[in-house]
Amino acid sequence: GAEWTYSGPTGQDYWSNKYPYCAGSFQSPIHITSDLLRFSPTLRPIEVRNYKLSSTEQLTLRNDGHSLKLSLPPTMYVAGLPNQFTAAQLHFHWGSSNWPTGSEHLVDSKQFAAELHIVHYNSDKYPDINTAIDKSDGLAVLGVLIKIGDFNPAYEQILRFINGAKYKNFEVRVPGFNVRGLLPARLDEYYRYDGSLTTPPCFPSVLWTVFRNHVTISHQQYLALVTSLHASSVQNAEVTPLNNNFRKPQPIDSRVVLVSFKE
Numbered sequence: 001g002a003e004w005t006y007s008g009p010t011g012q013d014y015w016s017n018k019y020p021y022c023a024g025s026f027q028s029p030i031h032i033t034s035d036l037l038r039f040s041p042t043l044r045p046i047e048v049r050n051y052k053l054s055s056t057e058q059l060t061l062r063n064d065g066h067s068l069k070l071s072l073p074p075t076m077y078v079a080g081l082p083n084q085f086t087a088a089q090l091h092f093h094w095g096s097s098n099w100p101t102g103s104e105h106l107v108d109s110k111q112f113a114a115e116l117h118i119v120h121y122n123s124d125k126y127p128d129i130n131t132a133i134d135k136s137d138g139l140a141v142l143g144v145l146i147k148i149g150d151f152n153p154a155y156e157q158i159l160r161f162i163n164g165a166k167y168k169n170f171e172v173r174v175p176g177f178n179v180r181g182l183l184p185a186r187l188d189e190y191y192r193y194d195g196s197l198t199t200p201p202c203f204p205s206v207l208w209t210v211f212r213n214h215v216t217i218s219h220q221q222y223l224a225l226v227t228s229l230h231a232s233s234v235q236n237a238e239v240t241p242l243n244n245n246f247r248k249p250q251p252i253d254s255r256v257v258l259v260s261f262k263e
């Protein structure tokens with residue numbers, strides 16, 4: 001649709017001019033602060049199924065001008081949620097080389113270097129993600145906070161191909177790998193709240209799960225993520241780096257954030 005950006009005249013403060021939900025309620029991301037938290041004993045560990053992909057599986061890594069996104073096969077799903085949620089794609093949000101904080105969710109005033117989102121749709125109720133995308137029980141996104149630290153071999157399975165997606169609409173084939181390796185070790189500790197897509201059209205259709213524990217990527221891996229991509233197509237004369245692609249925290253309104261852990 002009509003292009004939107006993260007800054008400038010079509011930036012996030014103007015999204016609602018074309019996408020009214022962006023000014024609505026239940027928006028994401030949010031600033032997760034301790035005063036909002038409520039322990040919920042019914043929150044079971046997240047169970048990911050078929051996340052270990054064979055290297056013969058071919059995935060598409062694409063720069064859509066807003067993010068770097070990887071297609072995922074519909075054999076991957078999440079169990080243990082109110083319905084079965086089938087994987088559609090994963091993508092990233094990040095900062096820039098001189099502003100190494102680009103996560104969307106903040107936890108107790110801490111903004112992380114980047115954030116991974118794995119987008120799933122409610123396959124019990126809807127035939128595909130494009131049908132599910134604007135339904136209140138349509139989507140479930142797993143969020144992983146990323147810190148700069150030790151090298152991460154799982155993230156390298158994606159980053160080693162990033163130069164094939166340098167310009168908007170460029171895509172490159174990526175062999176399957178163990179997507180579980182992108183997640184933290186503990187899937188039983190997470191924040192849970194009702195929210196939205198963090199990009200236009202901002203539909204309030206997402207059951208958010210943000211894991212309590214972060215993962216790390218190395219400084220070199222982070223630099224690859226924040227310096228390799230252009231938001232513009234190869235024909236475009238002006239050079240526009242694709243970075244700082246994170247939405248600011250949105251009003252929490254009367255929402256609470258459920259947590260699956262005690263202390």
Ligand SMILES: NS(=O)(=O)c1c(F)c(F)c(S(=O)(=O)CCO)c(N[C@H]2CCc3ccccc32)c1F
Binds near residue numbers: 119197
């Ligand atoms: N942060 S987030 O999880 O809310 C989120 C994004 F931040 C984001 F960038 C995308 S996108 O498709 O890569 C680009 C804009 O749609 C999607 N894509 C979703 C929404 C539209 C769509 C259609 C098919 C598959 C995935 C998605 C998204 F759910």
Ligand SMILES: [Zn+2]
Binds near residue numbers: 092117
């Ligand atoms: Zn996202």
